[in-house]
Amino acid sequence: MDLRNSNLRKTFFQYLIASFGGALISSIYSIVDLAMVGKYQGAEGTAAIALISPFWNVIYSLGLLVGIGGAVPFSTLRGKSEKSKSNEYFTASVIAGIVLALITWVVMIFFDRQLLMVFGANETLMPLARAYIYPIKFAVPLFIFNQMLSAFVRNDGDPSLATKGVMFGGIFNVFGDYFFVFTMDMGIMGAGLATAIGQFFTFLIIITHFRSKLNTLIRNHLCVLQLRISRKDHTSSSQ
Numbered sequence: 001m002d003l004r005n006s007n008l009r010k011t012f013f014q015y016l017i018a019s020f021g022g023a024l025i026s027s028i029y030s031i032v033d034l035a036m037v038g039k040y041q042g043a044e045g046t047a048a049i050a051l052i053s054p055f056w057n058v059i060y061s062l063g064l065l066v067g068i069g070g071a072v073p074f075s076t077l078r079g080k081s082e083k084s085k086s087n088e089y090f091t092a093s094v095i096a097g098i099v100l101a102l103i104t105w106v107v108m109i110f111f112d113r114q115l116l117m118v119f120g121a122n123e124t125l126m127p128l129a130r131a132y133i134y135p136i137k138f139a140v141p142l143f144i145f146n147q148m149l150s151a152f153v154r155n156d157g158d159p160s161l162a163t164k165g166v167m168f169g170g171i172f173n174v175f176g177d178y179f180f181v182f183t184m185d186m187g188i189m190g191a192g193l194a195t196a197i198g199q200f201f202t203f204l205i206i207i208t209h210f211r212s213k214l215n216t217l218i219r220n221h222l223c224v225l226q227l228r229i230s231r232k233d234h235t236s237s238s239q
Contacts, residue, residue, distance in 0.1 A: 018159035025170035029177075030056075033195065036177040037188050041128060045188050048128035054119055055133070059104060059140065063147025066096045071151040078155075083216070090152055090217055097148045101141035108133065108140050132192040139196035142203050149206045158214045162206060169202030 038046035070093030077086035107115070116129050146169075150162040173194050180190025209215055 018163040021163045025167045029170040029173040032174045036181045048125045059143045062100045063144040066093045067148035067151030071155045075155045101144045105140045131189040135193040135196045139199050142199040153209045165202040165205035169198035173198035
């Protein structure tokens with residue numbers, strides 16, 4: 001993205017539509033989850049879904065933390081033509097994303113019951129809530145990485161791809177809810193399975209950016225970061 005030479009109006013609406021479309025489809029499939037599960041499981045199912053909302057807030061916030069937090073200085077340095085240094089922020093975000101994803105993954109797998117109790121689960125809601133998050137446990141890292149990669153892909157000049165990834169995953173989630181919940185008679189677990197698979201499809205679409213001509217994220221970014229760290233350590237030791 002070159003703001004000095006590009007059409008600002010066109011660029012603005014391109015990024016506006018991308019951001020708005022992604023937020024809209026995420027809101028829609030969240031509502032569909034509630035509607036489908038409520039129809040199948042009744043009021044207890046709806047309450048169980050609402051009980052899990054804090055999980056999503058935390059996970060999405062972590063993804064946005066490493067995504068937007070790294071993509072902003074990444075774009076700033078790109079504007080200053082410091083490409084090599086800008087890619088270090090991408091590397092740092094990837095590393096931070098991996099660490100946070102692993103921590104969240106461990107917590108979700110081994111401490112889901114305790115967390116649900118903190119959020120108010122009782123004997124009635126606990127089995128339903130755990131059934132919903134069971135398939136999602138296998139896709140926890142994707143929630144963080146999709147948010148992080150979307151931020152960098154947008155700032156790397158391909159906002160439409162990030163939107164396509166979110167929209168395709170969301171659309172699959174909507175139709176997958178009906179298929180798994182009612183057709184396959186899986187109930188609330190089916191809604192969780194549709195959400196997990198939707199995130200997988202979103203991830204597959206977003207990573208195609210790294211094979212496109214628009215990709216300027218260097219492939220040896222990890223080596224670049226390690227080299228700079230080693231130089232700093234060498235300088236400190238020599239002093």
